[in-house]
Structures are given as structure tokens and as C-alpha cells.
Amino acid sequence: MHRLWPVCGDVSGYGDRGLALKMRKTETVSNRKLVKGNEAIALGAIAAGCRFYAGYPITPQNEIPEFMAGRMPAVGGTFIQAESELAAVSMVMGAAATGARAMTSSSSPGISLKQEAISYMAGSEIPCVVVNVCRSGPGLGGISASQGDYFQATRGGGHGDYRTFVLAPHSVQESYDLTMLAFDIADRYRTPVLVLSDAVLGQMKEPVYLRGYKGQEIRKPWALTGAKGRKARYLKSLYLNEGELTARNWKLFRKYRRMEKEIRYEMYLTEDAEAIVVAFGCVARILKTSIQMARRKGMRVGMFRPISLFPFPSQALAAMSNRVNRFLVCELNTGQMVEDVRLAVKPGVTVESHLCPGYIPTPNELFREIKKRYLASNP
Amino acid sequence: MKPVFKRPRSLYDVPFHYCPGCHHGIAHRLIAEAIDVLGIQERVIAVASIGCSVFLYDYFAVDVLEAPHGRAPAVGTGIRRARPESIVFTYQGDGDLAAIGLAETIHAANRGEQLAVFFVNNTVYGMTGGQMAPTTLPGQKTTTTPSGRRVIGEGAPLKMAETIAALKPPAFVARVALNNPKGILQAGKAVQKAFRIQVEGKGYAFVEFLSACPTNWKMTPCEANRHVSEALIPEFPLGIFKGDL
Numbered sequence: 001m002h003r004l005w006p007v008c009g010d011v012s013g014y015g016d017r018g019l020a021l022k023m024r025k026t027e028t029v030s031n032r033k034l035v036k037g038n039e040a041i042a043l044g045a046i047a048a049g050c051r052f053y054a055g056y057p058i059t060p061q062n063e064i065p066e067f068m069a070g071r072m073p074a075v076g077g078t079f080i081q082a083e084s085e086l087a088a089v090s091m092v093m094g095a096a097a098t099g100a101r102a103m104t105s106s107s108s109p110g111i112s113l114k115q116e117a118i119s120y121m122a123g124s125e126i127p128c129v130v131v132n133v134c135r136s137g138p139g140l141g142g143i144s145a146s147q148g149d150y151f152q153a154t155r156g157g158g159h160g161d162y163r164t165f166v167l168a169p170h171s172v173q174e175s176y177d178l179t180m181l182a183f184d185i186a187d188r189y190r191t192p193v194l195v196l197s198d199a200v201l202g203q204m205k206e207p208v209y210l211r212g213y214k215g216q217e218i219r220k221p222w223a224l225t226g227a228k229g230r231k232a233r234y235l236k237s238l239y240l241n242e243g244e245l246t247a248r249n250w251k252l253f254r255k256y257r258r259m260e261k262e263i264r265y266e267m268y269l270t271e272d273a274e275a276i277v278v279a280f281g282c283v284a285r286i287l288k289t290s291i292q293m294a295r296r297k298g299m300r301v302g303m304f305r306p307i308s309l310f311p312f313p314s315q316a317l318a319a320m321s322n323r324v325n326r327f328l329v330c331e332l333n334t335g336q337m338v339e340d341v342r343l344a345v346k347p348g349v350t351v352e353s354h355l356c357p358g359y360i361p362t363p364n365e366l367f368r369e370i371k372k373r374y375l376a377s378n379p
Numbered sequence: 380m381k382p383v384f385k386r387p388r389s390l391y392d393v394p395f396h397y398c399p400g401c402h403h404g405i406a407h408r409l410i411a412e413a414i415d416v417l418g419i420q421e422r423v424i425a426v427a428s429i430g431c432s433v434f435l436y437d438y439f440a441v442d443v444l445e446a447p448h449g450r451a452p453a454v455g456t457g458i459r460r461a462r463p464e465s466i467v468f469t470y471q472g473d474g475d476l477a478a479i480g481l482a483e484t485i486h487a488a489n490r491g492e493q494l495a496v497f498f499v500n501n502t503v504y505g506m507t508g509g510q511m512a513p514t515t516l517p518g519q520k521t522t523t524t525p526s527g528r529r530v531i532g533e534g535a536p537l538k539m540a541e542t543i544a545a546l547k548p549p550a551f552v553a554r555v556a557l558n559n560p561k562g563i564l565q566a567g568k569a570v571q572k573a574f575r576i577q578v579e580g581k582g583y584a585f586v587e588f589l590s591a592c593p594t595n596w597k598m599t600p601c602e603a604n605r606h607v608s609e610a611l612i613p614e615f616p617l618g619i620f621k622g623d624l
């Protein structure tokens with residue numbers, strides 16, 4: 001029998017390659033707090049040593065700058081409400097160039113503006129954390145959750161040949177934990193890291209274990225600290241001399257390959273599954289209930305949840321497609337991650353999609369989609 | 380024999396890539412001299428911007444960060460706030476500071492950030508080949524105002540020093556010219572003052588250099604120097620707009 005995970009307040013249930021987030025004996029009520037997803041991100045950042053935050057108001061991420069405005073001065077850090085998203089992320093670029101752990105956050109339309117400096121930081125190899133509490137688009141779109149920024153997040157987003165590491169939480173606990181991890185990955189690879197949350201995760205309240213930061217501060221011999229006792233150094237992304245830019249782009253490419261070591265995903269009730277549903281973020285969370293409903297009806301269905309969206313867990317999906325030949329992708333857009341799933345699975349495997357651009361599906365809706373397809377192939 | 384003039388320590392001993400008659404080299408030298416005089420070379424972090432001066436790191440023996448177009452004051456804000464012991468200056472042209480980066484320029488000044496902002500105003504986009512800048516003079520021909528800039532429709536020259544001086548927080552605002560020895564001496568004092576203000580923790584300083592771009596003005600260096608006196612200074616009056624030397 002499969003254990004049916006409780007959905008509300010579920011802080012366990014991470015698969016074999018998930019973060020080690022299972023509840024530990026040392027955890028008590030005292031380090032447990034009821035917080036919003038957005039606050040969990042801010043708490044995680046401060047716990048990981050982030051001491052510089054600059055942002056600009058936009059719904060549904062306002063709790064992050066508001067929380068930082070109160071907390072940063074108390075921990076000796078800096079909070080700045082910038083004049084625009086362009087300025088906020090540029091301030092982060094400046095702070096991060098000195099070696100400080102720095103973060104900015106926004107929501108989809110604001111993230112489009114931040115792409116300018118994200119591209120510069122990718123090119124100059126300046127690490128930072130950028131949080132996107134996704135809302136819907138295009139344009140002003142709406143303020144409800146969406147996954148329409150999947151391509152923007154995983155394909156670089158700004159101009160030029162670069163990628164950012166992308167972490168997608170599906171709970172408030174993970175919003176806290178993955179934000180801390182984001183700082184470690186950013187520093188380890190000298191790269192901007194994107195935390196891709198959404199309106200549902202950002203606004204929802206859940207109990208969170210504030211476990212504190214267990215990562216490591218990383219030496220930054222490249223940081224701009226003033227040329228005292230050493231030669232002057234610079235950080236730049238302009239390469240005009242012949243061959244320099246080619247070498248630079250291949251260097252970044254090799255770095256993105258190395259980042260595959262950090263790939264994370266969750267496999268949920270997949271051991272005996274005959275069909276796999278692939279989802280990330282809040283959809284994955286809703287889907288857990290739908291899968292439990294299907295399991296109760298005797299359907300052997302499991303879920304594969306990419307936690308790192310770039311690098312994408314293609315190898316794990318490929319391995320799974322040796323055993324399972326039916327995949328269903330659920331996402332809040334007209335079909336973006338489904339392309340990565342199709343690229344990952346072996347030829348001949350069926351990859352269908354159930355797409356919800358601009359609304360949040362109920363567990364019942366996703367259950368019906370699973371059932372319809374499951375019964376069609378298991379009459 | 381006593382040397383009366385030498386290359387500042389804060390400048391590398393390399394030739395500038397700038398065109399003959401360009402004033403960037405003078406502005407660089409004045410900034411480097413001020414850094415030497417104040418003994419702050421080890422603390423300085425410079426912010427290079429987009430334009431002819433993007434190669435700041437090839438000339439200045441200080442740490443340099445290359446900012447996105449127009450964002451230098453925001454980038455400088457981040458550096459200075461994250462590392463308060465540093466001395467931060469930005470070096471920006473008229474397109475960078477007064478067009479694409481106008482918001483960052485005004486807001487950094489209005490927050491009273493501990494920054495020295497050096498503004499090279501030559502009334503034209505130099506690096507991209509001589510297009511209209513926000514400071515282009517009325518009637519001035521550029522590659523994008525081929526029949527001369529019309530004030531209605533293409534805009535009047537933005538007066539940045541006056542605009543910044545109208546804000547409450549800035550501690551020092553000056554406009555100087557680099558087209559003759561007297562102007563250069565005055566400019567050197569203004570640059571030193573801008574750094575001194577930051578060393579003393581007194582906040583934001585802004586120095587606008589009226590500069591020549593003979594290549595894009597299609598003039599000889601001497602004609603360009605005369606043009607600064609005859610056309611630029613009447614439009615952009617020199618002076619200390621806030622604080623004092």
C-alpha cells in the first residue's frame with residue numbers, strides 16, 4: 001500500500017533526489033512558524049546571510065520588500081526601495097560585486113525589466129538571487145498565479161547566450177529552504193539564481209520549520225573590495241577583442257554543464273506507476289491531492305516534479321521513460337515545460353498536456369484529466 | 380630639476396584610445412590626480428558606464444565595475460551601501476546619464492547617496508557615431524538631427540547640474556569646462572571637492588564637464604575647444620550650483 005501524504009502542512013514527501021527536508025527529531029514547535037510564502041523567502045534569504053535587498057512594489061510579491069524593510073536594518077543589512085525594477089536589480093549587481101549576498105524580487109512584468117542586469121551579471125559572473133513571484137501575462141496580465149514565465153526563466157530571459165539556475169518551490173517550507181540553497185548555488189557557480197515562486201505560493205500561509213542556514217559561505221577572490229595590497233581588478237561583460245567573446249561563451253556553457261550536479265526533483269508515488277504526471281510549483285502541490293484521489297480509485301499514477309527547472313532533470317525523466325510510456329504535463333500556460341519533457345523522454349513515449357493558462361485548476365479537475373487518460377489506455 | 384607635472388599613480392601608463400582633441404583623457408587625469416591627492420586609491424571602486432568611457436578599467440588602477448547603460452548611479456548605490464568603507468564614483472556620458480539613466484541619476488542624487496558622479500557632457504553620442512543627445516544644442520546637426528535639433532519635437536538641452544542642484548540632498552554640484560587651462564584647473568578643484576565630500580561622509584556630489592568631441596562635431600581639436608567657449612558655455616553656464624569649493 002502506498003502511504004497517502006497529507007497535503008496541508010506537508011513538509012515531507014521529498015523523493016530520492018529531493019532536498020533532505022524530512023522532519024527531524026530536533027524540530028519542535030519553537031522553530032515552527034506560520035508564515036506566508038513570500039515571508040518565507042525573505043526569512044530564508046536573511047538566514048543565508050543576505051544583507052542587501054533592493055526592490056520595487058508589485059503584486060503579488062509585496063510582502064518581500066515590506067518584510068525586508070523591517071528586518072534588514074535590524075540585522076545590519078541594507079534595504080532600498082528603488083525607483084524601478086531596473087534600478088533595484090542594478091543596485092543588487094553593485095552590492096553583489098563587492099562580495100555581499102544580495103537579492104531582489106519582483107513579479108512577472110517587473111522581472112522583464114530585471115532581465116537587463118541579469119544578463120549583465122550572467123556575463124560578468126556576478127552571483128545574486130532574483131525571486132519571481134509569478135503572476136500572469138502577457139503585458140499586465142493579471143495578479144493570479146501563472147507559469148507563463150517558464151521559458152523566460154529557463155532560457156536565460158535577457159539578451160545573449162546565457163542561462164540562470166532556476167529553483168521552483170511548491171510549498172512555503174520549500175520557499176524558505178530553496179532560497180537559502182539559491183545563495184549557495186549562486187556563489188558556487190558565480191551566477192544569478194532565479195527562485196520561481198508564484199502568486200499562490202507567495203500568498204499562502206503554512207507552518208514552516210525555520211531550520212536555519214546549513215550551507216557554507218564561499219570565498220570570493222574576484223570581489224571588488226578596493227585595490228589594497230593587490231592589483232586593481234574589474235568585472236565586465238564587454239569583450240571586443242577577437243576570440244575573447246567566443247572563449248567567454250564557451251566558459252559559461254561549461255559552467256552550466258557543471259551545474260547539472262545540482263539538479264533536483266521529486267518523485268511522488270512513482271515506484272509502481274504506469275503513468276506519470278509532470279508538474280512544478282503550485283500545480284504540483286494541487287496535483288498531489290489529485291494523485292491521491294486517483295490512487296484511491298486504484299489507478300497507478302505518480303508524479304514527477306522538477307525542482308530545478310534549469311538545469312532540467314532530463315536524465316531522470318529519460319530513465320523513467322524506460323519503464324513508463326505515458327506522461328501527462330500539467331502547467332499554467334499554453335505549453336512550455338512540456339517541450340522539455342518531450343525532449344527528455346525516449347522516442348515513442350506518449351507525452352500529453354493539460355494546460356491552464358490564466359487560472360488555477362482544482363484537484364478535481366486534474367483528477368478528471370488523469371482518470372480520462374488513464375481509463376482510455378486501461379479500459 | 381623638480382617635476383611639476385607627471386602621470387598620476389592611479390592611471391596606468393598606457394595610451395588612451397580616445398580621438399585626438401577628446402577631453403576624456405583630461406577628465407580621467409583630473410580624477411586620478413584627485414584620488415592620488417586624497418590617498419584613496421585602495422578604497423576606490425569606479426563604475427564604468429556605456430559609451431566611449433566604458434574602458435575605464437584599461438586606464439584607472441582602481442577596482443572597476445561595468446554597469447548596464449544608464450544604471451551607474453544604481454550600481455554605485457549598491458556598491459557603496461554594501462561596502463561603506465569604499466569611495467565610489469561613476470563616470471557617465473550625456474546619453475547614459477541624462478537620457479536612458481535619468482531616473483537613476485535623479486533618484487540617487489535625491490537619496491543623497493555617498494557617490495561622486497562625473498558627467499561628461501559633449502552634446503552628442505560619441506561611441507555610436509554622433510547621434511542626438513539630451514544635451515544637444517538647439518540647431519545642432521547630428522546624425523539623427525540632420526537639419527539641426529528643433530526644440531519643439533526634439534527637445535531642449537537638459538540642464539543636469541541645475542536639475543540636480545534643485546534637489547535638497549546633494550552636497551556639491553558644479554559645472555566646469557575642459558577646453559582651456561583655466562577651466563581645467565577649476566575642474567580639478569571641483570573633482571577633488573567631490574571626492575572630499577565622500578571621504579568626509581557628507582553625501583552626494585555631481586560634477587559636469589563640458590567636453591569636446593571633435594570627431595562627431597566634425598571640427599579640429601582647436602575649433603572644438605573654441606566651440607565649447609562660444610556655443611556650450613552660453614547654453615550651459617559654468618559655476619558651483621550647490622556647496623562651495
